[in-house]
Amino acid sequence: MVATAISSLARLTHRGAVAADGKTGDGCGLLLQMPEGFFRAIAAEAGFTLGQRFGIAQFFLPMDDALAAPIRDHLRHEAADLGLTLAGWRAVPTDPDACGTEALAALPSVWQAFINLPADDDIDAHERLLYRLRRRLEKRFAGTEGFFAVTCSSQVIGYKGLVMPERLPDFYPDLRDSRCASALVTYHQRFSTNTWPEWRLCQPFRMLAHNGELNTVQGNRIWAKAREAQLATPLLPMAEVLPAVGGGSDSFSLDNMLELLVQGGMDFFKALRLLVPPAWHNFPHMDPELRAFYEYHSMRMEAWDGPAGLVLNTGRIAACALDRNGLRPARYVITKERILNIASEVGVFDYDHRDILVQGRVGPGQVIAVNMHSGEFLDTAA
Secondary structure, three states: OHHHHHHHHHOOHHHOOEOOOOOOEOOEEEEEEOOHHHHHHHHHHHOOOOOOOEEEEEEEEOOOHHHHHHHHHHHHHHHHHOOOEEEEEEEOOOOHHHOOHHHHHOOOEEEEEEEEOOOOOOHHHHHHHHHHHHHHHHHHOOOOOOOEEEEEEOOEEEEEEOOOHHHHHHHOHHHHOOOOOOOOEEEEEOOOOOOOOOOOOOOOOOOEEEEEOOOOHHHHHHHHHHOHHHOOOOOOOHHHHOOOOOOOOHHHHHHHHHHHHHHOOOOHHHHHHHHOOOOOOOOOOOOHHHHHHHHHHHOOOOOOOOOEEEEEEOOOEEEEEEOOOOOOOOEEEEEOOOOEEEEOOOOOOOOOHHHEEEEEEOOOOOEEEEEOOOOOEEEOOO
């Protein structure tokens, strides 16, 4: 699926801008369900000892090692404080020749921290520990130019950059390695509208990728800040992970808010519907209990309204959602080989029309999803 996603991403080049150097784009990327076998092989080659459970923190770090080294050292300390073990650091192979002059001017070094987790099977607890680790580093080095945590997870890993889509696998040779195999990949070509292109703002983010604009984002950010004193969960020390919504693009803010709710113990789909609800007010045939759910939560969280088309990837769940305006296209195809492809337009995925089992488009307020463990296809319109 990695090669398929790369091919699909390259066919979305027209959706982003190109700098005068002809090689710097608005930003593109992939978010992969963790290719465990690939990284176990990489760790073995590097001499790392990985436990039964591990996660990887992928970072953009400053090119100046005098600035990057303290970040790497501090991660080891914070990991140990959380009961985690740093197995080792890997400088991710990259090829600067894939970048234009604009991208090179802000080029970071890319590093992966291999982190051993408790041997139990509590994936949610593992993700929460890695989330806390990331937030500690983000807050400690918030003022360090060139520092950004791309992903920090046992379930997903992100590869992104200010390059043209067809050059992403050139910049990251990992993506050309046949061992880098994944059953779930989200891909995104950014069109920078309200913010200047930056390495850190390339998408996908840690959970979602977004097509559109969140026109309510200023109010959403203000209300998120205002309600921080009311946020509480026994699963997270709130002082450690707040503020809930950081700076950056509207998409990044929504990703931050969704991640906080999920890591705080809220069901993924509940968190998604709380943030991006359907137009439930004038839906006469809605189940009364469902209507009560939306009415109750509308008093506690304002909708993050678009136009917004979202694709989401937790490594365990793949989903696509449209906000209640439904003004962004999202078309999907399911083939006989049980491949699901969702994109903003047709033509990004090669298939024989005779192999189509299901095809359609996601409508206003609709969510479709796949449980990657059970293979179950979920559809709110069904």
